[in-house]
Amino acid sequence: MPYSPLLVKPMREELTSAGVEELLTAADVDRWMAQHEGTALLIVNSVCGCAAGAARPGVRAALQGAPRPDRVATVFAGQDLEATARARAAFADIPPSSPSMALYKDGELVYFVPRHRIEGRTGQEIAADLAQAFERWCVAAPATR
């Protein structure tokens, strides 16, 4: 059963205040996933302690640096059920976990952070992992003639 909207509001705002787009419905997810060009990070947010202590602070810190994905969005597991199910369908062969993060490049999943790579770690460690992934996948290839 979803938690009170009042309780999760600050958990949502911790990401949206960093410029992360919130996907509340399946239609929102479909629209966001339909754009394939460039790089995109999808965060599966949750109420658990490792989301509060590591995932959200890690994302916020990583997004302050460069390079960073062209688009960043989030769904909230256990709250926005339809949107989360639709988002997870995009990586259906990966066991569901939350929090988790998926990085896409030109529509292809290139990097995934499951919950067990978040739990027990600090926000700084998560930020460092993300920064490394952004460095690898979010740097535009030099133009060729």
Next chain:
Amino acid sequence: MGTFHNDKGELHGITVVVDTDGPDVFVGRCHEVTPAGVVLLDVDVHSEAPGAASKDEWVRRAARFGVWGRHRHLVVPSARVASIRRLGDVATE
């Protein structure tokens, strides 16, 4: 980082690999380690056998993507536990 239940031990809430001396290896979220055994939630188990992935191969894949919680609750008896470690500490490459 701590959890809401600090009396359950440092692995409470952490996804762990519980290996045995036999063919079985378990991955699940640790609830508690007691004298009787390791209490796991949302658990998957792999049994090494001819033609199947080795325990090491299966654990490495689990470390990359996680596991399907095929068992909601499971206790691995202490007598069967050879080792317990965090899945997040397992190398993925």
